[in-house]
Amino acid sequence: MADQVYDEALHARLQQAQKFKEAGNQCYKEQHFRDAVRRYHRALLQLRGLDPSVLAPLQPFGAEIPALTQAQEQALHNTQVDCYNNLAACLLHIEPVNYERVWEYSLKVLLQQPENVKALYRAGVAFYHLKDYDQAHHYLTEAARKEPKDVNVKRYLQLTERELSSYRQKQQQMYLGMFR
Structure with a gap:
């Protein structure tokens, strides 16, 4: 009963x-x-x-x-x-966009469905705006691998790669300046 x-x-x-x-x-x-x-x-x-x-x-x-x-x-x-x-x-x-929450909710989805392209993309966007470009690159690369023609994924992946490249150049310049 x-x-x-x-x-x-x-x-x-x-x-x-x-x-x-x-x-x-x-x-x-x-x-x-x-x-x-x-x-x-x-x-x-x-x-x-x-x-x-x-x-x-x-x-x-x-x-x-x-x-x-x-x-x-x-x-x-x-x-x-x-x-x-x-x-x-x-x-x-x-x-204002709460990127921490976007990241949190996207990760809850990814725990259940690790291949979910929308969650991968949204996690990448959140990390990009939180300036964690390594994490953004990880999630956006996965999303691009699954949806190679998605223009939004491509755009954010390019933005992320540009930021990573800029960061690496600054690091390289800093290290070169240290040893001169």
Whole structure:
């Protein structure tokens, strides 16, 4: 009986999270980025505590939470990944851009989906603007390897390579000046 109640509550939360995510997608399409961010956060709040890979600190002592089915766990992770990826996309459109958050959300996606081109690109953009050009180059190179024709990836990769080249030239000049 308790398992059935839990399953129904779990199903309801997964559905509600999906509805918030879809509402966020609609807001994004309409370029209402702040509203989209709110919807994606609400979706993630619905999923909080359901993820079996995260310990639930408020779980009643000794209470056994039934395991998620494979389909439920897949739906949970897909919704989380989509929300984090979409949050990063939204944040790139909201001034001033919070590149630390873009980086954080992109890395959450990459932990689940290391080959996700959009997350690789967004992580690269975030690192570029945070002036960590080595990390930016790493992520943008991976994104370019997977999507070699993407003009945005190419543009940021070129900007990053220009910055790295400039930095290396300055370092070289500094070291030459030290030994003269």
